[in-house]
Amino acid sequence: MANTTTTSTSPGFDLGLIYYPLFRHKWKIIICTVLGLAGGVAFYKLNPPPFQSEAKLFIRFVISEGRSEEPGAKDSVTMSADGRGSTVINSELEILGSRDLAQIVARNIGPEKILEGISDSKSLVEATNQVYAGMTVEAPRGSSTISVSFQHKNQELVQPVLREIVSTYLKRHVEIHRAAGMVGEFLAQETDQLRARLTQTEEELRKVNAKAGVVSLEASKQAYSEQMSKIREAIFNAQVELASRTTVYETMTRQGGAESPAAKEPTAPVVIPQEKIDEFQKLNSQLALLRKKEQELLVYFKETATRVIEVRSQITETDNLRQQLLTEYPGLAQVAPVSSPTPNGQREGFDPQAEAAQINALQTRIKVLNQQLEQIRTEATNLDQLEVSILELRRRKNLEEANYQRYAAGLEQSRIREAMGDGKVSNISVVQSPTPAFRSWLQVEKISAGIGISGLIFGLGWVALIEFLLDRSVRRPAEVENLMHAPLFIAIPKLKALGGADRKATAALPAPGSGQSTDPGSPQEALTTGQSQLEPFHQTLRDRLISYFESINLRHKPKLIAVTGLGRGSGVTTTASGLARSLSETGEGNVLLVDMTQGQGSAQHFQRGNQIGLDQLLDTRNSAFVRDNLYVVSEHSGGERLAKGLPQRFNQLVPKLKASDFDYIIFDMPPVNQISITPRLAGFMDMTLLVVESEKTDRHVAERAAELLAQSKTNVGVVLNKNKSYIPARLQQDREFLMGM
Numbered sequence: 129m130a131n132t133t134t135t136s137t138s139p140g141f142d143l144g145l146i147y148y149p150l151f152r153h154k155w156k157i158i159i160c161t162v163l164g165l166a167g168g169v170a171f172y173k174l175n176p177p178p179f180q181s182e183a184k185l186f187i188r189f190v191i192s193e194g195r196s197e198e199p200g201a202k203d204s205v206t207m208s209a210d211g212r213g214s215t216v217i218n219s220e221l222e223i224l225g226s227r228d229l230a231q232i233v234a235r236n237i238g239p240e241k242i243l244e245g246i247s248d249s250k251s252l253v254e255a256t257n258q259v260y261a262g263m264t265v266e267a268p269r270g271s272s273t274i275s276v277s278f279q280h281k282n283q284e285l286v287q288p289v290l291r292e293i294v295s296t297y298l299k300r301h302v303e304i305h306r307a308a309g310m311v312g313e314f315l316a317q318e319t320d321q322l323r324a325r326l327t328q329t330e331e332e333l334r335k336v337n338a339k340a341g342v343v344s345l346e347a348s349k350q351a352y353s354e355q356m357s358k359i360r361e362a363i364f365n366a367q368v369e370l371a372s373r374t375t376v377y378e379t380m381t382r383q384g385g386a387e388s389p390a391a392k393e394p395t396a397p398v399v400i401p402q403e404k405i406d407e408f409q410k411l412n413s414q415l416a417l418l419r420k421k422e423q424e425l426l427v428y429f430k431e432t433a434t435r436v437i438e439v440r441s442q443i444t445e446t447d448n449l450r451q452q453l454l455t456e457y458p459g460l461a462q463v464a465p466v467s468s469p470t471p472n473g474q475r476e477g478f479d480p481q482a483e484a485a486q487i488n489a490l491q492t493r494i495k496v497l498n499q500q501l502e503q504i505r506t507e508a509t510n511l512d513q514l515e516v517s518i519l520e521l522r523r524r525k526n527l528e529e530a531n532y533q534r535y536a537a538g539l540e541q542s543r544i545r546e547a548m549g550d551g552k553v554s555n556i557s558v559v560q561s562p563t564p565a566f567r568s569w570l571q572v573e574k575i576s577a578g579i580g581i582s583g584l585i586f587g588l589g590w591v592a593l594i595e596f597l598l599d600r601s602v603r604r605p606a607e608v609e610n611l612m613h614a615p616l617f618i619a620i621p622k623l624k625a626l627g628g629a630d631r632k633a634t635a636a637l638p639a640p641g642s643g644q645s646t647d648p649g650s651p652q653e654a655l656t657t658g659q660s661q662l663e664p665f666h667q668t669l670r671d672r673l674i675s676y677f678e679s680i681n682l683r684h685k686p687k688l689i690a691v692t693g694l695g696r697g698s699g700v701t702t703t704a705s706g707l708a709r710s711l712s713e714t715g716e717g718n719v720l721l722v723d724m725t726q727g728q729g730s731a732q733h734f735q736r737g738n739q740i741g742l743d744q745l746l747d748t749r750n751s752a753f754v755r756d757n758l759y760v761v762s763e764h765s766g767g768e769r770l771a772k773g774l775p776q777r778f779n780q781l782v783p784k785l786k787a788s789d790f791d792y793i794i795f796d797m798p799p800v801n802q803i804s805i806t807p808r809l810a811g812f813m814d815m816t817l818l819v820v821e822s823e824k825t826d827r828h829v830a831e832r833a834a835e836l837l838a839q840s841k842t843n844v845g846v847v848l849n850k851n852k853s854y855i856p857a858r859l860q861q862d863r864e865f866l867m868g869m
Contacts, residue, residue, distance in 0.1 A: 148604055149595045151854035157587035164583015168576040175575075178262075180568045181286040182277040183294055184560035187220055217267045217274065223304060224276060224297045230260040232300075233292045242289070245281060259289065273559060283565040290562035298556060315539040322532040329528055333521040336514060352508040359501045363494055368427050370490040375423045376416065377483045400457045408460045411450040418443045602825050605848055611827055612834040614844045617672050617817065620665045620699070622850035666706030669847065670714075673707070673815065676845070682814060685717070686790040688782075690813040690842075692797035692806045694833055698821040699849040701725070704796040707817075712758035717791030723762040724797050724809075759790075778812055800833040811840040818844060822851040 150157065223229065231252070234242055239255035247254060262279045278290040422439045429436050454460055602608065605619040677687060691707065693700035708721040785793060795813070797806045810816045816837050820830050837844045 147855045149591050151856070152603075152852075153587075153591040153594065154854070156590055157584070160587030160590065161580075161584045164586065165580045167583065168578075168580035171579055172572055172576040175572060177567050177569055177572045178279040178281050179283045179286050179565040180277055180279045181290045181562045181565055182275065182560065183290055183558065183562045185224075185274045185276065185294070185297075186557045186559045187217065187272050187274065188555045188557070217272065220274060220301070221265050221267060223300055224274065224293075225263060225265040226300075227256065227260050229293070229296055229300055230263065231256040232296050233289060234259045236292055236296070237285075237289055241285060242280075244285075259293075262286075262289075263293065278562075279568075286565045287562045294558060294562065301556065315535055319532065319535045319539055322528055322535055326525065326528040326532055329521060329525045333518065333525060336517050336521060348511060349508070352504055352511070355504050356501060356508070359497050359504065363497045363501070366490055366494045366497065368424075370487060370494065371427070372420060372423045373483060373487050373490065376420050377487060379416070379419050400460060404453060404457055405460065408450065408453050408457075411446055411453065415443065415446045415450060418446060599823075600827050601823050602820050602827055602830050602848070603823050605851065607827075608820065608846050608848055611831055612818075612820075612844075612846055614818070614834050614838075614846050615676075617676075617845045617847055618665060618669045619822075619848040619851040620662065620703070622822070622852055623661050662702065662706055663710070666703070666710045669703070669707055670710040673817075673845075676815070676843075680843070684786075686720070686786060686788065686793045687815070688785075688793050688795070688813045690795045690797045690806070690810055690816045691819065692810075692816065693799050693819040693821070694801075694825050694829055695799050695821070698799075698819050698825070700799070700819045701796055703817070703819050703847055703849065704794055708758060708760075708792075708794045709756075711792045711794070712756045715757065718757045718759060718789060720785075720788075720790045720793045721758065721760045722793060722795045723760070724795055778809060782812055800836060807836045807840055810837050810842045813842050815843045815845060816840075817847055819847045819849050821849050824850075 234252060234255035237255075237259075239250045239252050242255040242258050243249060243251075246258065258280070259278075264277045264279070265274065267274045276290070276293065278286050278293060280286045280289065418439055422436065422443065425433070425436050425439060602611065605616055608614075608616045673689070677683075689707070691700055691704040705721065708719050712719040795809075797809065798804050800806050800818070818830075818833060818837060834844060834846075
């Protein structure tokens with residue numbers, strides 16, 4: 129498309145989207161704003177504010193009494209307003225602004241005084257509602273100060289009521305935070321009962337401890353555990369020693385009772401040297417010690433251990449030497465064995481009876497140790513059974529002791545409060561006493577300003593409702609290309625001087641050769657005046673159409689151009705006749721205007737009386753001449769015949785028309801709709817101009833018409849007719865408007 133049919137898109141937000149609805153509906157906005165301002169002024173004049181009194185309270189800290197979950201902890205908690213922030217202040221705001229407080233104030237002041245001049249009723253409920261509605265309680269963010277005010281129509285009443293509000297709040301603060309109901313005989317009775325329960329529990333705990341025979345449960349369990357561990361260790365040591373002595377006893381007894389085979393036969397006594405006897409006894413002692421050492425090692429090591437293997441090797445060597453002596457001197461078998469040396473260097477002989485006694489002693493020791501271990505286990509089991517009762521009594525004692533201390537402390541605090549008296553609150557100070565009555569216009573001014581602004585808001589909302597919901601017509605050039613997907617050739621403004629020229633186009637130029645002239649004041653003059661105002665726009669449309677044909681390289685002649693619309697009065701006839709006149713004024717070729725509206729359209733812009741038809745054009749061409757290379761014909765066929773036979777006739781006429789010497793043939797076509805012949809004939813055209821009437825043509829209808837024409841494979845262009853520019857020239861940011869200048 130040529131540059132003449134497009135506009136550059138500048139980045140950023142288009143202010144025309146805001147300016148257009150504002151200036152289009154400016155009177156609606158202005159009227160609503162004026163009505164809103166008038167309403168605000170009327171409200172300000174007719175609603176004087178009530179009288180008001182103000183006071184301020186400073187919250188240093190809050191003493192709150194409760195029950196701590198930990199025994200011995202303090203029941204009274206002091207919370208600083210600065211430390212806890214909004215939590216403390218919000219709690220005080222709820223107390224001060226509660227309906228219960230308003231009811232107490234109404235009862236103390238008297239319902240008849242509060243309702244005087246408002247209602248003849250003396251109902252406490254109505255008086256409470258008046259006090260509650262008149263109170264305003266607020267606290268600045270991050271501040272420990274509370275501002276309270278009261279409003280009423282009675283000037284003499286506001287200050288006393290506010291004083292009563294502050295006084296009642298101080299009493300309510302003490303009642304809520306200091307637990308004033310839990311005092312007196314109740315605390316005393318509960319303290320005595322808890323003391324008695326605690327004494328009884330302590331007595332039961334002493335009895336259970338005496339039955340278990342313990343002073344401390346944990347110490348007794350630890351002692352039993354240590355004793356059982358020591359006894360087990362002693363049993364293990366005795367068992368090891370018993371096994372060792374038993375092995376030695378059996379070994380020595382076996383050796384001592386064996387007889388040499390040579391002893392069974394009487395032989396001559398052989399004299400054995402004393403050194404051999406000493407050597408034999410020494411080997412026996414070594415063998416006994418090695419066997420004992422072997423048994424001791426087997427208690428702690430396996431048979432495959434290195435130390436066990438070494439000892440067994442020594443036992444084998446010693447036994448071999450002993451056997452050699454026995455072989456050489458068989459009489460040595462009768463020699464009594466000698467034990468290993470004692471620590472003092474003396475030797476003791478092996479005494480079987482003494483060794484057996486030691487073994488019996490070890491067995492008895494192990495038996496006694498097992499009995500002691502069983503006895504300790506029995507005592508520990510009994511202690512475990514009593515442990516549940518002991519622990520339960522301890523928990524009960526601790527709980528009862530904590531409750532007793534709590535109630536005792538509460539009783540003491542209640543006695544202190546009774547001595548101090550109610551209402552003596554040192555943590556809250558009155559920073560500002562209730563002020564004398566005055567009128568505060570701030571609320572009235574806010575409401576008045578709100579009413580004034582609401583008029584403007586209503587006007588803007590009304591405009592938005594019309595623009596985005598109710599009015600679905602095509603209004604601005606910027607909407608055309610996005611909606612219809614077709615280039616916008618020109619936006620023709622609506623001119624007041626045109627009047628009804630397009631609807632009253634019954635007077636036109638004189639017929640050819642008639643010699644008639646246009647008289648001043650005649651309908652012909654009015655039409656000519658309207659055409660002269662639109663002539664610059666028709667010339668612009670002509671230039672852009674020619675540029676478009678050049679941009680798509682369409683150079684054949686004649687060029688067939690259809691002009692159609694979407695309803696009556698949209699300006700199709702005026703646009704077609706104006707375009708034909710502008711094209712004929714170039715002087716470059718002949719222009720033919722074909723009226724397809726059954727003689728009621730563009731043909732009557734140029735002549736009176738009967739017009740020649742399209743079939744008669746080639747035979748009577750001079751009769752169709754109007755002016756300046758412009759020829760006008762009209763289609764006389766009836767509507768039914770036009771709809772059925774015109775496509776076939778066009779198939780026959782188009783070759784003849786293309787063979788003519790016309791440069792442009794303009795067809796003034798009927799409106800596009802579901803039964804219109806225009807979409808079917810659009811396929812024969814080089815260009816179809818769709819005239820859309822601004823603020824009248826529905827968006828959906830325009831979009832559907834563009835789709836129907838596009839389906840005929842023709843080039844579609846849009847002319848936005850009767851466009852209204854509401855935005856002042858110095859604020860004009862509408863891009864399509866700039867394209868039409």
